[in-house]
Amino acid sequence: MFNKVLIANRGEIALRIIRACKELGIRTVAIYCEPDATARYVKKADEAYLVTPGPLRGYLNIYGIVELAKNAGCDAIHPGYGFLSENPQFAEACLDAGIAFIGPNPESIKKMGLKVEARALAKSIGIPILPGTQPIKNIEDAIKLGKEIGFPLMIKATAGGGGRGLRICYDEESLKRQIPVAMSEAKKAFGDERIFLEKFLERPHHVEIQIVADKYGNVIYLGERDCSIQRRHQKLIEIAPSLLLKKEVRQLMGDAAKKLAKTVNYDNVGTVEFLVDESLNFYFLEMNTRIQVEHTITEEITGIDLVQTMIKIAAGQPLTIKQEDVCLDGYSIQCRINAEDPLNDFLPSTGVVTSYYSPGGFGIRIDGHVTEGYNVQPYYDSLLAKLVAWGKTWDEVVRRMHRALSEYVIRGVKTTIPLYIKIMEDEDFKKGNFSTKYIEEKLNSLLYTEEKDPFDLSVILSAAIVAHSRV
Numbered sequence: 001m002f003n004k005v006l007i008a009n010r011g012e013i014a015l016r017i018i019r020a021c022k023e024l025g026i027r028t029v030a031i032y033c034e035p036d037a038t039a040r041y042v043k044k045a046d047e048a049y050l051v052t053p054g055p056l057r058g059y060l061n062i063y064g065i066v067e068l069a070k071n072a073g074c075d076a077i078h079p080g081y082g083f084l085s086e087n088p089q090f091a092e093a094c095l096d097a098g099i100a101f102i103g104p105n106p107e108s109i110k111k112m113g114l115k116v117e118a119r120a121l122a123k124s125i126g127i128p129i130l131p132g133t134q135p136i137k138n139i140e141d142a143i144k145l146g147k148e149i150g151f152p153l154m155i156k157a158t159a160g161g162g163g164r165g166l167r168i169c170y171d172e173e174s175l176k177r178q179i180p181v182a183m184s185e186a187k188k189a190f191g192d193e194r195i196f197l198e199k200f201l202e203r204p205h206h207v208e209i210q211i212v213a214d215k216y217g218n219v220i221y222l223g224e225r226d227c228s229i230q231r232r233h234q235k236l237i238e239i240a241p242s243l244l245l246k247k248e249v250r251q252l253m254g255d256a257a258k259k260l261a262k263t264v265n266y267d268n269v270g271t272v273e274f275l276v277d278e279s280l281n282f283y284f285l286e287m288n289t290r291i292q293v294e295h296t297i298t299e300e301i302t303g304i305d306l307v308q309t310m311i312k313i314a315a316g317q318p319l320t321i322k323q324e325d326v327c328l329d330g331y332s333i334q335c336r337i338n339a340e341d342p343l344n345d346f347l348p349s350t351g352v353v354t355s356y357y358s359p360g361g362f363g364i365r366i367d368g369h370v371t372e373g374y375n376v377q378p379y380y381d382s383l384l385a386k387l388v389a390w391g392k393t394w395d396e397v398v399r400r401m402h403r404a405l406s407e408y409v410i411r412g413v414k415t416t417i418p419l420y421i422k423i424m425e426d427e428d429f430k431k432g433n434f435s436t437k438y439i440e441e442k443l444n445s446l447l448y449t450e451e452k453d454p455f456d457l458s459v460i461l462s463a464a465i466v467a468h469s470r471v
Helices: 011-023 040-044 062-071 088-096 106-113 115-124 139-149 172-190 247-263 295-302 306-314 394-407 417-425 438-446 457-469
Strands: 004-007 027-033 047-052 076-078 153-157 167-169 195-199 205-213 219-231 234-240 269-276 282-288 331-338 355-357 364-368 383-391 409-411
Touching: 004 011, 004 062, 011 027, 011 040, 011 306, 011 364, 011 383, 027 040, 027 062, 047 062, 062 076, 062 088, 076 306, 088 106, 106 115, 115 247, 115 282, 139 172, 139 195, 153 172, 167 172, 172 195, 205 247, 205 282, 205 306, 219 247, 219 295, 219 438, 234 295, 234 417, 247 269, 247 282, 269 306, 295 306, 295 331, 295 364, 295 383, 331 394, 331 417, 383 394, 394 417, 417 438
Parallel strands: 004 027, 004 076, 027 047
Antiparallel strands: 153 167, 153 195, 205 219, 205 269, 219 234, 234 331, 269 282, 331 383, 355 409, 364 383
């Protein structure tokens, strides 16, 4: 087992990895940029180092991070998610320095990293894919190929992820307009402006299979997660297991995910994502070669610690569980508590958290990094915390999540909590009647009246003026 692990990340996932390491008796090293100097994860690590001035560059500094790990005496690096987690150059740099990379081997990251190549590989081994193209060279080619596939179409970044560089087009005119925008966004986000086209399904479910593979050829899958509740193609609420899948379809999708993992010699935790239509036909979407934000709900229904599993596999330990041993117990929901304003097109909200009260009780878990006084800044992802509920039945977990959300208080910034309360009350959601267009189609019926922050200065002054006028 490793002696010391550097965590090449920040926020709640860094804290999650620190906790996993502590339970395994491993010392931890945190890195931070200046805005995170007083962050909770920095305080909880055994050691912490400033990597660079400025808010972002340090978390993307491949060779600076590897050199820091060597100087700190680390024998492994965990990349978390985002930043360098799916960068094969980073994985190679770790291995070249004699430091274990807690993730899959660089070659499998490369093979799955480019969506067009991943689609072709999936198709070559018999996994269904939606009609699509190779990388597009110009708008004229896009229009010609688009007509052959048929509208609606989705423009996707070849090296994409997180909804960036992704646009939906219903006709030629929108395709002409959106291609330059998508290419520009892809270039900015990934340093690669290449895009391709894929047939767009109108109301699918976004279902992903969690796979785990060791270094000895053993591969299992731990059920699935339904991530259909999204805004702008980024996930908001995740559910495990899916309410849509039947046992036979789950097994077919799980076997397909395992086959793909074995084909690329995958050797750690990963996720194979699919789109599933109303007839339960499924189509390969992509593979994420890292831990997922929503790994928590798989842990809740399987009892398997995925972060510790990643560490053990990277240290050379074989899997201790077989496919027939995997048992899915109950249901779990994760709500991403984002610093965003759902009443204003989900615009990010920044500022100081003036009050923070977290929920608790049986079946409730919070993975977060926010406390009272935390300064939400514009440089990073808007995720503040992940609220997770478990229940023996679907009805129970929905009621438990509703109760927990009603207890959750974060003031000083706007959050997605009020929206999630409305979703838990929505009859369609409670019946499992939702798709990837749920937020788009239901948002008007999910609107809420915003509560005034009792600690807001304007509210206090207004109350004082009213009180004075009555004297």
